[in-house]
Amino acid sequence: MYGSLELPNYLDPPLAVRERFDRIGQRPTVMEVQNLGRVFETRTGDVTALNDINFEVRRREFICVIGQSGCGKSTLIRILAGLDYPTSGQILLDGKEVHGPGPDRGMVFQGYTLFPWLTVKRNVMFGLLAKGESSHKAEIDARMWLNMVGLSQFADAYPHQLSGGMKQRVAIARALANQPRILLMDEPFGALDAQTRCQMQNYLLQIWSAVDVTVLFITHDLDEAIYLADRIIVLGARPGHIREIINVPLLRPRTRETLLDPYFLATKSRVEALIHPPEEEKAEELHFPRLVHVNDSIM
Amino acid sequence: MKAAAFLLPLAVWCLVSYCPYVWHPMVKVTDQGGSAFLRPGTLIEKPAFAEENGRLQTAGKPVAKGDPANPIFLPAPHEVGKALYTAFTTEPIRRGDPWLHESLWHSIKIIFWGFLSAAVVGVPIGVLCGTFGFFARITEPFVDFIRYMPAPAFGALAVAIMGISDAPKIAIIFIGTFFQMVLVVANTTRMLDASLLEAAQVLGAKPRRLLSHVIVPGILPNLYNDMRILLGWAWTYLIVAELIGASSGISYFINQQGKYRHYDNVYAGIILIGLIGLTTDQLLAFFAPKIFPWMPGAAGKRSSITVFFAGIVAFIGSPRSERILSRPRTSADLHETRAQGTAPTRRPIDMAAQEKGSDVDVRIA
Numbered sequence: 066m067y068g069s070l071e072l073p074n075y076l077d078p079p080l081a082v083r084e085r086f087d088r089i090g091q092r093p094t095v096m097e098v099q100n101l102g103r104v105f106e107t108r109t110g111d112v113t114a115l116n117d118i119n120f121e122v123r124r125r126e127f128i129c130v131i132g133q134s135g136c137g138k139s140t141l142i143r144i145l146a147g148l149d150y151p152t153s154g155q156i157l158l159d160g161k162e163v164h165g166p167g168p169d170r171g172m173v174f175q176g177y178t179l180f181p182w183l184t185v186k187r188n189v190m191f192g193l194l195a196k197g198e199s200s201h202k203a204e205i206d207a208r209m210w211l212n213m214v215g216l217s218q219f220a221d222a223y224p225h226q227l228s229g230g231m232k233q234r235v236a237i238a239r240a241l242a243n244q245p246r247i248l249l250m251d252e253p254f255g256a257l258d259a260q261t262r263c264q265m266q267n268y269l270l271q272i273w274s275a276v277d278v279t280v281l282f283i284t285h286d287l288d289e290a291i292y293l294a295d296r297i298i299v300l301g302a303r304p305g306h307i308r309e310i311i312n313v314p315l316l317r318p319r320t321r322e323t324l325l326d327p328y329f330l331a332t333k334s335r336v337e338a339l340i341h342p343p344e345e346e347k348a349e350e351l352h353f354p355r356l357v358h359v360n361d362s363i364m
Numbered sequence: 365m366k367a368a369a370f371l372l373p374l375a376v377w378c379l380v381s382y383c384p385y386v387w388h389p390m391v392k393v394t395d396q397g398g399s400a401f402l403r404p405g406t407l408i409e410k411p412a413f414a415e416e417n418g419r420l421q422t423a424g425k426p427v428a429k430g431d432p433a434n435p436i437f438l439p440a441p442h443e444v445g446k447a448l449y450t451a452f453t454t455e456p457i458r459r460g461d462p463w464l465h466e467s468l469w470h471s472i473k474i475i476f477w478g479f480l481s482a483a484v485v486g487v488p489i490g491v492l493c494g495t496f497g498f499f500a501r502i503t504e505p506f507v508d509f510i511r512y513m514p515a516p517a518f519g520a521l522a523v524a525i526m527g528i529s530d531a532p533k534i535a536i537i538f539i540g541t542f543f544q545m546v547l548v549v550a551n552t553t554r555m556l557d558a559s560l561l562e563a564a565q566v567l568g569a570k571p572r573r574l575l576s577h578v579i580v581p582g583i584l585p586n587l588y589n590d591m592r593i594l595l596g597w598a599w600t601y602l603i604v605a606e607l608i609g610a611s612s613g614i615s616y617f618i619n620q621q622g623k624y625r626h627y628d629n630v631y632a633g634i635i636l637i638g639l640i641g642l643t644t645d646q647l648l649a650f651f652a653p654k655i656f657p658w659m660p661g662a663a664g665k666r667s668s669i670t671v672f673f674a675g676i677v678a679f680i681g682s683p684r685s686e687r688i689l690s691r692p693r694t695s696a697d698l699h700e701t702r703a704q705g706t707a708p709t710r711r712p713i714d715m716a717a718q719e720k721g722s723d724v725d726v727r728i729a
Contacts, residue, residue, distance in 0.1 A: 172566040179563075180560060180581070181582075181658050191569075
């Protein structure tokens, strides 16, 4: 895609990046996914949504999962969160197998799933109270987390009074307040406009660097995935399977200039090729009725 | 705007009442002339009046005179307006009969107890039906069965069991609203955004907490509106309920006045019921945004009347098969939506099944 540009090899990053991945590799494993598969039974026959998914996530790693629509991204994260179940394989969290949803895996959804009848503060307190914390302690904790996402002055507002970006910040605070081992994010910024999205990415990176949390982030936006992730899991479709796990050859902290880094472009070019393989790129030719007669060609 | 909705019908009523020759099919005799049977004040149909005058003319007697008038069952607005006042101040014709305000108060008490008992039992059952698929499957078919039986049909039974006091009347209101309420509340519960339940589960909420801290507060505003509409239904059952056993309350008043041919009082009674209903409904609508401050634009913003008529229009407009207000989705339905690749929008929130993970919809992103 960047044929005219001289791009470095994304598999051969600078020494500092390689050393960083060595350090990450020495951290303990938080989540391990083994031979995970999911088959949906439909009337027309079985549909394999996920097939033989294997990966592990190290502590405080930032993983992005990317893939074209229909490749089972959401099914994967729903299974990891315990909202769906695998038909084969297992998920280990700190070495122990997990079933069903639990507070050890926080989740931020694409739709704003704040409880509309609770104030922002009470939303953040929800998980803490469910855990059995006293309301006094839960309130102190909630204020701390709201402060962290920069919304302390909105503690007593209701969700409908907030903008989309603010709602997702509350959702992040709510998920983090439970101090989950891993934070699962299902296209959390998908519904936001480009500018807010960019802000939110920076917010998320700041929060992530300040809090001891591992992130697994689903997106369909290449730039977002490369900008945020340490490693990118690229899923292929029909059935959903891992095409490649890419170590992003970029150092942190990252800024908007990172988007122009040759290694960024090299990675993007690679991911693009993985998601849209050339043989599939030939779209079926469409025949439009000639409704409008123009003389000029737009080419 | 709300007042304007009343002005048009009132204008039509005035037009018919005060403009002669718009309708006025009768003649009110003012001077009997030579007639043997007409008396001043008698109401007689126009053709009969003309015929009698023709007979008088040929007999050479003085003709009768009269003004055009409406039938006795259509009193003019001012007469009804006066009756609205005098009905409260006039002593009952039969000694021992209750005054109007006593009748009204009696009716309100019956509605209150009937509706309250229906809500106390019906709302929890409805919420359970909407939450647990299992509960819905063992309850709703029977509720559907009873729902189609008209509540007044139970009147004779209620009197036999509970005597002729107020108890059978309260029972009729209960039967009339309870079964509808279970289905309406179950349906409202099912409409709750399933992703809120998922969010709560991921935050560590267990089924009991889901019910008390997510489902119940989540459906409250809609539940409140359901109650407003169901309260209106309770009033429609009131009239029948009050006529069984020993008649009482506002419908007894209306019936008695009808027998005395005091139709202005009959209208006054009917209008009073409407006014009470409208007032309670408007009060409830007024308080809604204060009770539910989290609703964007607040719950009661749509006028009660629009909510009510939108409901009726939607009900009448829906095909008969869909009129059953709510029923658990069968597995066949689920398969159908699966085959189409879309998540079912309304499905029973089967939490037990969800925990086992056997009732989870297909979402392949």
